[in-house]
Amino acid sequence: MARWACRRRCDPTWRVSSSWLLSRLDYRLSIALYCLRMKRTPRKQRQAETRDPLFNQSVEKAFAILEAYGGERRALNLGEIAAAAGMTKSSAQRCTHTLERLGLLRRDARVKRWVLTPRTLSVAHAYLSGYALLEQATTHLIDLNQESGESVSLSEPDDTDMVFIARFPSHKRFFIHMPIGRRLPMYCTASGRAYLSALPAAEVQRILRRSALRQFTPTTLTDAAKILERIAAAREAGYEWSDQECYRGDVTIAAPILGDDGLPVGAINISAPTSRWTLTELRSKLSSVLLETARAASSGTASRLRA
Amino acid sequence: MARWACRRRCDPTWRVSSSWLLSRLDYRLSIALYCLRMKRTPRKQRQAETRDPLFNQSVEKAFAILEAYGGERRALNLGEIAAAAGMTKSSAQRCTHTLERLGLLRRDARVKRWVLTPRTLSVAHAYLSGYALLEQATTHLIDLNQESGESVSLSEPDDTDMVFIARFPSHKRFFIHMPIGRRLPMYCTASGRAYLSALPAAEVQRILRRSALRQFTPTTLTDAAKILERIAAAREAGYEWSDQECYRGDVTIAAPILGDDGLPVGAINISAPTSRWTLTELRSKLSSVLLETARAASSGTASRLRA
Structure with missing residues (x-):
């Protein structure tokens, strides 16, 4: 709120409309979450991130989730995915959602867990064909x-x-x-x-x-x-x-x-x-x-x- | 700069040290790039993103790059990666960098192009084992x-x-x-x-x-x-x-x-x-x-x- 007030006072051209405000809320939220993450991220990890700003952790997490499967682990719930891929449950949820939308994971209603789909073979096919x-x-x-x-x-x-x-x-x-x-x-x-x-x-x-x-x-x-x-x-x-x-x-x-x-x-x-x-x-x-x-x-x- | 000046004027507790300033520059840059993207992203796509805030486009792009390979396409340069995966060259560069660090892509110095590595088979192994x-x-x-x-x-x-x-x-x-x-x-x-x-x-x-x-x-x-x-x-x-x-x-x-x-x-x-x-x-x-x-x-x- 401090920043909103700040902008209000300092920028004379600033006008607000409800639709504009709503469209920016998501953006503000993402910044707030970023700040929170910066605060919570251990210094060592933060330094590594700073050293390599081009590295995208979401991509790393997505592969960690897919590679968490195999052998006996054919159907995993959110907690198991988070534990196996070394991430928080909420992070696992966002990543799982993206992988499901990409057709790489499928929620099996019978076992109430996520399973890999045959689409996960597409990258292997790109390599082998x-x-x-x-x-x-x-x-x-x-x-x-x-x-x-x-x-x-x-x-x-x-x-x-x-x-x-x-x-x-x-x-x-x-x-x-x-x-x-x-x-x-x-x-x-x-x-x-x-x-x-x-x-x-x-x-x-x-x-x-x-x-x-x-x-x-x-x-x-x-x-x-x-x-x-x-x-x-x-x-x-x-x-x-x-x-x-x-x-x-x-x-x-x-x-x-x-x-x-x-x-x-x-x-x-x-x-x-x-x-x-x-x-x-x-x-x-x-x-x-x-x-x-x-x-x-x-x-x-x-x-x-x-x- | 306007925002920096604004914060300076409005926040009496604000102090600046060079190391702190440097550590925040990357953060400021990421926000500036986000704003630029918001401006450049077509309204339809922006709406889709707003509708599904959990969906992570970086993950989608990473898979699009890996799946751009196959058949005759065994070694691609940045322009070819960007074209094949339907993204900008700078976006392809960031994503390629991440995939290289994850060991999924390797720059072949001989042909001056990126190639897939055998590590791309890890997801298939997770599915098949x-x-x-x-x-x-x-x-x-x-x-x-x-x-x-x-x-x-x-x-x-x-x-x-x-x-x-x-x-x-x-x-x-x-x-x-x-x-x-x-x-x-x-x-x-x-x-x-x-x-x-x-x-x-x-x-x-x-x-x-x-x-x-x-x-x-x-x-x-x-x-x-x-x-x-x-x-x-x-x-x-x-x-x-x-x-x-x-x-x-x-x-x-x-x-x-x-x-x-x-x-x-x-x-x-x-x-x-x-x-x-x-x-x-x-x-x-x-x-x-x-x-x-x-x-x-x-x-x-x-x-x-x-x-």
């Missing part, structure tokens, strides 16, 4: 899947992880369900270490330093020196292996896909259950066909991978 | 893929489209690359009409009224009466077919997947090239195994499809 590397690799991956009878995947690096962008499951059952977008750390996966084996040593060191070396199974490699040894061995052999380091009962071999500049752009892996294969068998029987596939996928369009 | 319908259907879809030797897909309804959520391509080559998230209209696809055939008639009418009946190929059905006839025939047969209605050289048969309440939740289809199959052969040889697969995928966990 027309992707030269994926299109060229697909025929080779299908051949490898047929020849090995086991699950075959294509993955790409993202920070310290490998992200699965294609998956051809085994028709022999007992496979690990691995939808696209699943990410696994580089340091303890065959595909990750295969990718690292084709990188310059300094870059490998940089990635490993940033990786949190966690133990997923009793056989997960977490010793940096041992990991580097394995990467060096993989550089010699052209492929890398993993003995149940992420999932018990799963042995894997993987080879890097190279771009025209000789640098790696991803990895192909064969993943098999210990009920059907020993790691030694997998390496002796399938490593050569794996290497052939990686070479075939590396040539030609791999150079056009992003453009 | 732990999805009971998909997990249960996968083994049946792999069997169907092996038995038919042709491409097999699982799709779900979204508004007037079917969205592909799983795809098992043929190992015999000449397949249409169909990444997950691809959407095709219900009215002219076997999977869409198969899904519609299991819906109540009123709902079918409602969906068809909202569909833009476009001609994709010379054989695309666009006559609403004929489409309804085909849906009625599919209801009798339990499956539907399509003769190159979306893509030339592609014949398809599809059957709906039903939830425990008898209502459809998606569709399974076999898609084959005309170089290997006539539609008559496809229907006579593979419709019974398609129906078996759809029945198997319908039972059990299909009822838990969302929860």
Whole structure:
């Protein structure tokens, strides 16, 4: 009110009409809320915001909400959304409303919770459609899947992880369900270490330093020196292996896909259950066909991978 | 400046320090930009915003940018992003900056354009991981893929489209690359009409009224009466077919997947090239195994499809 009075006294041209007043109320409210937020926001966060005025937190929150889903979390209420995405309930409500209007969330009346819609796949489609590397690799991956009878995947690096962008499951059952977008750390996966084996040593060191070396199974490699040894061995052999380091009962071999500049752009892996294969068998029987596939996928369009 | 002067005159407690002044400049700027936007925003849009104050346009813009990619558009500059997503260049710049900081966009120094990163698959992963319908259907879809030797897909309804959520391509080559998230209209696809055939008639009418009946190929059905006839025939047969209605050289048969309440939740289809199959052969040889697969995928966990 102080500011209204202030403007009234100081600006002689100031005129008020009820409709104008109403149309500005929303604007005044947004400023009041902004001030309140400034007051409540911890100094550290406020400084970060000040440092990067172009960064939009609403967009960050929207993705945090969508990524809060997955696995067992298929239907969430407002409280759960707020908790999972680390925001207040009222902030979650505004964001949920926007995502619902965009067709990315849907309120399921039966369970009285919000669920994701198939429209959430549109961004993945934007990434995958027309992707030269994926299109060229697909025929080779299908051949490898047929020849090995086991699950075959294509993955790409993202920070310290490998992200699965294609998956051809085994028709022999007992496979690990691995939808696209699943990410696994580089340091303890065959595909990750295969990718690292084709990188310059300094870059490998940089990635490993940033990786949190966690133990997923009793056989997960977490010793940096041992990991580097394995990467060096993989550089010699052209492929890398993993003995149940992420999932018990799963042995894997993987080879890097190279771009025209000789640098790696991803990895192909064969993943098999210990009920059907020993790691030694997998390496002796399938490593050569794996290497052939990686070479075939590396040539030609791999150079056009992003453009 | 007028407002600063005003505040100075009217508020006797007002004190200014250079650091405080700097910290507030960003805030003042954001208000000035807001006012400018209010002035520039067309009245209609402003009214819509006023009607729905909870809707956040930044989130809408962020998704518009990500969805502007795909197909040939794999690397975009700011102008192209702005044009494709229907926004101003400065708005696109702010949004691009946020998406880059979130790891969803990456500036490719080689082509001097922004490209999507594999992190854009995270939302798809949230949708697909732990999805009971998909997990249960996968083994049946792999069997169907092996038995038919042709491409097999699982799709779900979204508004007037079917969205592909799983795809098992043929190992015999000449397949249409169909990444997950691809959407095709219900009215002219076997999977869409198969899904519609299991819906109540009123709902079918409602969906068809909202569909833009476009001609994709010379054989695309666009006559609403004929489409309804085909849906009625599919209801009798339990499956539907399509003769190159979306893509030339592609014949398809599809059957709906039903939830425990008898209502459809998606569709399974076999898609084959005309170089290997006539539609008559496809229907006579593979419709019974398609129906078996759809029945198997319908039972059990299909009822838990969302929860």
